[in-house]
Amino acid sequence: MGNASETEHRIREAAFRALVKHGYADLSLTDIGNELGQNPSIIYHYYDSKDDLLFSMLETFVDIFVDGRGDRPITDPEQELREMVDHVLQTEDKNDILPDSSTDMRTAISRMFVELWTHAIWDDDFRRETTEIELRLKEIFTKTIRAGIERDQFRPVNPERTADHILFLLKQGIYTRVTTNRDDATERVHSIIDELIDDL
Amino acid sequence: MGNASETEHRIREAAFRALVKHGYADLSLTDIGNELGQNPSIIYHYYDSKDDLLFSMLETFVDIFVDGRGDRPITDPEQELREMVDHVLQTEDKNDILPDSSTDMRTAISRMFVELWTHAIWDDDFRRETTEIELRLKEIFTKTIRAGIERDQFRPVNPERTADHILFLLKQGIYTRVTTNRDDATERVHSIIDELIDDL
Structure with missing residues (x-):
């Protein structure tokens, strides 16, 4: 480095x-x-600016979340789908941006992610950035689901629609956890997505 | 009045x-x-304060969203579930708080809702409020789904879990629409929830 x-x-x-x-x-x-x-x-x-720095933080966190999966070949779609979900919703022990990834720190990362993301409401530059990230995440999920269908691991669902379904639930799990006192939010989302993948 | x-x-x-x-x-x-x-x-x-005023706005919007459904007896669970979803995701022509409910105005209401809700990240009082609203919405959906199961309109799913599933998707549809340029977000969420209700 x-x-x-x-x-x-x-x-x-x-x-x-x-x-x-x-x-x-x-x-x-x-x-x-x-x-x-x-x-x-x-x-x-x-x-270039405070916003440029914050954009770069958003991107760093997304890279951590998807764990560089966009570029790697897919070998076991179901397992990789489940790993991405685990990876976003919890609880990884190692973390590129911060050596200390205690529960508090993970909560802080989720808060920051939502805080930055929400800033897109009022700022067109941020919104272009969040849109790009949204579509990048969606594309990774879509590719993985499509690969699972091609290998007969999943039934022939609409891959884009299922990708959206999982992505919406993932984002909302994080959002609900940091904006309410519902401590069960990510756990609940996790079990809903697990059931959704079981059904594929 | x-x-x-x-x-x-x-x-x-x-x-x-x-x-x-x-x-x-x-x-x-x-x-x-x-x-x-x-x-x-x-x-x-x-x-009492600016925050007190903003809380009351959040509650007003929730009342609009759920359309006073918490208190009314449930006659047709499936229809009422679909109406609540329609009501949150769009497109009602009349609106208690604002006479002009053009597309722009509805977008503005959604933005404000997300803006206020997200403030709960940093403010414990707000978070108590959002938690109460979250649980109130969840309870209305749970009651409606439970009624549908009791009347054999729905299959015997876990009502709370299904309520969470619908609520998470609804909130995320609004959130994604106002924080990205994905214009299809609410439409996409609507069709995912429709399919989920079809499957009940």
Whole structure:
């Protein structure tokens, strides 16, 4: 890993910690600089703007969520579908962006994800970004389901529609967990998706 | 309708217009007063705080969404389930809080709903409120599905689980529509839920 990407990594970590403390609305480059222990101007060597930095965090989290699956050949569609669901809804022990992935930290990541995503309501640039991520996730699920149908592992459902169904439930599980006190939200979503995959 | 509730209604309308213009983070009582054409201090005659006013808006929207269904006896569970889904996902011509319910206005209502709901990430009071609304909606769906099973209109599914499934999809349809450029989000969710109800 080169020096530049190490610094970018440190900046994203600092921005994440600042975001968890201050929330999106109040987040400033000064806060990020404080977390980084450096003059915030360094951020502009790597990112065009605060939004550019936040976009890059969204993308990093999506990469973690899908675990680079978009590029790999599919060998066991059902198993890979289930692994992606597990991967998004919980509880992975290792995590690219943050060494400490305790429950609190995972909650913080989910909160940040929803916070950034929701900012797309008011910001066209963010909305282009969330749309791209949405379609990227959908495409990965669609490809996996299509592969399962081709190998007779799944019955001949509409792959895009089933991909949407799983994606909507996954996102909503995270959303409901961080916006309500329903602690059973991700567990409930997990069992609904499991049943949906059992039925494929 | 008494004078007090008329004024409350006007305040909520003004707050809604201000929220659509300014977003949650920048919303001030002055903005609401400007929309109202009155000194903002009048708001404190009816609401304890800005948050109290916003809570009451959330509740008003939920009342519109569920259309007072919580209290009414259930006569045709399947039809009532489908009507609630239609009611949340679209396209009602009349609307209690706002006389003008054009597509733009419905989009604005959905945006506001998500904006307020997402504020629960950082605010415990809001989260208590969203949790209560979540469980209220879930209970209405659960009762309706249970009634359908008792009348042999539906097969013997787990009513709570099916209620969650529909509720998660409904919320996510609205969320995806306002946070991405996927214009097919609500339509797609609608057809997935229709299929789910067909299968009951």
